[in-house]
Amino acid sequence: MSKLKGWKDIPIGAIVPHGGTAFDYETGSWRSFRPVHDRDKCIDCLDCWFCCPDNAILAEEGKFKGFDMMHCKGCGICAKVCPPKVGAITMKPESDFRE
Amino acid sequence: MAKLTEIRWHARGGQGAKTASTFLAEAAIHAGMYSQGFPDYGPERMGAPIRGFTRISDQPIRLHCAIDEPDVVVVLDDTLLDNVDVCEGLPETGIVLINSHKDAATIRSKIKWKGKSLFIVNASGIALEEMGRPIPNTPMLGALAKISETVALDALLEDIQKKFAKKFKAQVVEGNLRSIKRAYEEVRAA
Amino acid sequence: MAKRLSTKRLALTGNEAVAEAFKQVNPDVAAVFPITPQTELMHKFAEYVNDGKVDTELIAVESEHSAMSAAVGAAAGGVRAITATSANGLALMWEILYIAAGMRLPIVMALVNRSLGGPLNIHCDHGDAMGARDAGWIHIYSENTQEAYDNTLQAFRIAEHREVMLPTMITLDGFIISHTTEVLEILDDETAKSFVGEYKPLTSLLNPDQPVTMGSLALPDYYFEHKRQLVEGMYNAPRVIEQVAKEYYELTGRQYGFLENYRMEDAEAAIVVMGSAAGTTKEVVDSLRDRGVKAGMIKLRVFRPFPHEQLANALSxxxxxxxLDRCISYGAQGGPVFGEVRSAMYGKTIPVHSYIYGLGGRDLTPHMVESAYNDLFEGKSDPRMRYLGLRE
Known part of the structure; x- marks a missing residue:
C-alpha cells in the first residue's frame, strides 16, 4: 500500500489533475482467485476481452496475449464467458501462487 | 453640522409615493446633495395606506431606518387623514403638504397637528387636467419644491425631464412638467 | 494620499449598485432565479445582457439549487460565474454551497439578506447568511449602497486569488439597502475592469490539453485532508482581503478592512454590529459623544474569515x-456574531452582551441603539440575550 499524502501535498479542490489515473491503482492485490489460461484450448474468440470489467485481458492483433495481473481483481467473468466447449480459462486460488 | 431634512410621504398603494420618494432623492443627488429615498415595503396592495421616505442632506447620510420624526410630511390622498395619524412625530415647527381640493378649515379639523406650516394643493385635479390621470405624485414634488428647502424647481424639472424622456412619449413628459409647474404656483398656505 | 480617478456620481439602489458592478466585471456566466428582495438585482443585470452591455451567458434556471449548480458547473468549466439570491433561495442552495467551497470554485454571489420565516416574511435579517456561515464561503457585509458596489468588485479579487480560491458572498440588507436610492460613486468601466483583472482559472474541465476530474469522490482516507486545505484558504484570505482593500483605497480613497473602528480610541463601551445598522449606530455614537459619553462602535465587515485577533485587540x-445580531441562534447563549466575539475575547475579563434586533425587517431606530448603550454605561447585565425593539 502506498503511503497516503498529507493535506499540503494533494491537489486543491479534490481535483484529479490528469486522466487515466485508474491505471495507477493496483487492484490486482484484491484477487483471491486467479485466472489461468490454457493456450492449447483457446480459440481467440476474445469474449473475455470484451467482458472483462477491468480491461485486464491483454490482446494483440486479434489474439489473446495474457492477463494484466496488476489490475485483474479475479472476478472470474472471463472464465464464465469462455465458451463451455472451449474452457480455456479456469480460476485457481490465489494462495496457490504465493509463497 | 449637517443640515438634514427628513420627509415622510403618505399615500395609498398605486398613487406613486414610492416613486415620488425616490424621484426626490434622485433629483437631490443629481443636484449635488446627499439623499436617500425608500418606501415601507410590503405586499403590493392597491389602495392600502403606505409610506415613503426621503432624506436630504449636505453631508453623507448614515441613518438606515424609517423616519419617525420627520421635518416634512407629504400626504398624497386626503382620505388618509381619517384613518392614519399622518403627522405622528412631526414637531410643530415642521411642514405638512396635503393633496386636497378641500378648504383649509376642513383639513385642519382632520389632523391632530397644531403647527403653522400647513399647505394644500389640488394635485389630483392638476394631474387630471394636465395628464388625464389623477396621479398626484409629480405635481406634489412641484409643490414641495415651493414650500420646503429640499430641491429647487429648476433642478426638479430638469431631472424629471431627463428621466421621463427615456421612458415616455413627449406628451407624457410635457404633461408631467406642466403639472409640476402648476402645483408649484398653486400650492397655498392653509 | 490616494489618487482620485474619474468617477461618476449616481443615484442608485443597492440592487442596482451590485448589478452595475457585475456589469463592469462582465462575468462569463450568470445563473439567475428570482426571489424578493434580490429580484431587481438580476433583473437589472438581465437588462444589461439583453442590451449587449455585457456578453455574459445568462442562464435562467428553475430553482436556486439549480442556480448554484449551474454556477458550479460554469466555474468548473474555468470561467467567472456569478449568481444572487435571498433567504429561502440561499436555503435551497445549501447543499451546493458546500460543493462550491469544497471544489474551491471562486463563485461570487450577492446575497440580499432576508429572513427565512416562518411565519413568511420578505424583509431583512441575517438569518439566511448565518445559516450558510459554515459552508466554507467568505462573507462580506455592506453598510450601504456604496459598500455593496465596492465589496462586489473586491469580492472577485479575493475569491479568485490563488492562495484563497473560495466562493465569496457579499451581502446587503434586504430593502434597507437593496431598495433604497442613495448616492453611489462608481469607477469608470475601464478602471473597474482593470482592478478586477482577467480571470485565469487554476484548472478547467474544458481544457483538452489537461484533462482533469472535478467533483470527485474522497473517502475517509482523503476527505479530512481536503477540508484542512479549505481551512488554509480561509487562513490565507485575510492577507488577500487586506491587500485588495489597500489597492482599492489607492484607487478610490475609500477604506476597507475587516473592521471599521468608529470613535474607538478613547471609548469606554462599544457596540459591534454588521450591515446597515452600523450607519444608524454611528449617528447614535455621535450624539452620545456630544453629551460627553465615551461611546464607540465597531462595524464588522468580514464575518468569514472572522477577524478574532483584530477584534479582540480593538475591544481590549x-x-x-x-x-448586535440581526439573527437568533435558537437555544444558544446569544446571536451568532456574539458567539464569535465572545470567543475572540476569551481570557479577557471584559463583559460581552448579546442583543438581538431587526428580525423580519423590524426597524432599528436610534432610540433602540441608544438603549443598548445606556445598558452598557449603567452596567446593566443580563446573562441571556436581550432584544431591541421587541414588544413584551
Missing part, C-alpha cells in the same frame, strides 16, 4: 461590549 481597552 473597553469596560463593556454589546454585540
Amino acid at each position: 481597552h473597553l469596560n463593556s461590549v454589546a454585540v
Whole structure:
C-alpha cells in the first residue's frame, strides 16, 4: 500500500489533475482467485476481452496475449464467458501462487 | 453640522409615493446633495395606506431606518387623514403638504397637528387636467419644491425631464412638467 | 494620499449598485432565479445582457439549487460565474454551497439578506447568511449602497486569488439597502475592469490539453485532508482581503478592512454590529459623544474569515461590549456574531452582551441603539440575550 499524502501535498479542490489515473491503482492485490489460461484450448474468440470489467485481458492483433495481473481483481467473468466447449480459462486460488 | 431634512410621504398603494420618494432623492443627488429615498415595503396592495421616505442632506447620510420624526410630511390622498395619524412625530415647527381640493378649515379639523406650516394643493385635479390621470405624485414634488428647502424647481424639472424622456412619449413628459409647474404656483398656505 | 480617478456620481439602489458592478466585471456566466428582495438585482443585470452591455451567458434556471449548480458547473468549466439570491433561495442552495467551497470554485454571489420565516416574511435579517456561515464561503457585509458596489468588485479579487480560491458572498440588507436610492460613486468601466483583472482559472474541465476530474469522490482516507486545505484558504484570505482593500483605497480613497473602528480610541463601551445598522449606530455614537459619553462602535465587515485577533485587540481597552445580531441562534447563549466575539475575547475579563434586533425587517431606530448603550454605561447585565425593539 502506498503511503497516503498529507493535506499540503494533494491537489486543491479534490481535483484529479490528469486522466487515466485508474491505471495507477493496483487492484490486482484484491484477487483471491486467479485466472489461468490454457493456450492449447483457446480459440481467440476474445469474449473475455470484451467482458472483462477491468480491461485486464491483454490482446494483440486479434489474439489473446495474457492477463494484466496488476489490475485483474479475479472476478472470474472471463472464465464464465469462455465458451463451455472451449474452457480455456479456469480460476485457481490465489494462495496457490504465493509463497 | 449637517443640515438634514427628513420627509415622510403618505399615500395609498398605486398613487406613486414610492416613486415620488425616490424621484426626490434622485433629483437631490443629481443636484449635488446627499439623499436617500425608500418606501415601507410590503405586499403590493392597491389602495392600502403606505409610506415613503426621503432624506436630504449636505453631508453623507448614515441613518438606515424609517423616519419617525420627520421635518416634512407629504400626504398624497386626503382620505388618509381619517384613518392614519399622518403627522405622528412631526414637531410643530415642521411642514405638512396635503393633496386636497378641500378648504383649509376642513383639513385642519382632520389632523391632530397644531403647527403653522400647513399647505394644500389640488394635485389630483392638476394631474387630471394636465395628464388625464389623477396621479398626484409629480405635481406634489412641484409643490414641495415651493414650500420646503429640499430641491429647487429648476433642478426638479430638469431631472424629471431627463428621466421621463427615456421612458415616455413627449406628451407624457410635457404633461408631467406642466403639472409640476402648476402645483408649484398653486400650492397655498392653509 | 490616494489618487482620485474619474468617477461618476449616481443615484442608485443597492440592487442596482451590485448589478452595475457585475456589469463592469462582465462575468462569463450568470445563473439567475428570482426571489424578493434580490429580484431587481438580476433583473437589472438581465437588462444589461439583453442590451449587449455585457456578453455574459445568462442562464435562467428553475430553482436556486439549480442556480448554484449551474454556477458550479460554469466555474468548473474555468470561467467567472456569478449568481444572487435571498433567504429561502440561499436555503435551497445549501447543499451546493458546500460543493462550491469544497471544489474551491471562486463563485461570487450577492446575497440580499432576508429572513427565512416562518411565519413568511420578505424583509431583512441575517438569518439566511448565518445559516450558510459554515459552508466554507467568505462573507462580506455592506453598510450601504456604496459598500455593496465596492465589496462586489473586491469580492472577485479575493475569491479568485490563488492562495484563497473560495466562493465569496457579499451581502446587503434586504430593502434597507437593496431598495433604497442613495448616492453611489462608481469607477469608470475601464478602471473597474482593470482592478478586477482577467480571470485565469487554476484548472478547467474544458481544457483538452489537461484533462482533469472535478467533483470527485474522497473517502475517509482523503476527505479530512481536503477540508484542512479549505481551512488554509480561509487562513490565507485575510492577507488577500487586506491587500485588495489597500489597492482599492489607492484607487478610490475609500477604506476597507475587516473592521471599521468608529470613535474607538478613547471609548469606554462599544457596540459591534454588521450591515446597515452600523450607519444608524454611528449617528447614535455621535450624539452620545456630544453629551460627553465615551461611546464607540465597531462595524464588522468580514464575518468569514472572522477577524478574532483584530477584534479582540480593538475591544481590549473597553469596560463593556454589546454585540448586535440581526439573527437568533435558537437555544444558544446569544446571536451568532456574539458567539464569535465572545470567543475572540476569551481570557479577557471584559463583559460581552448579546442583543438581538431587526428580525423580519423590524426597524432599528436610534432610540433602540441608544438603549443598548445606556445598558452598557449603567452596567446593566443580563446573562441571556436581550432584544431591541421587541414588544413584551
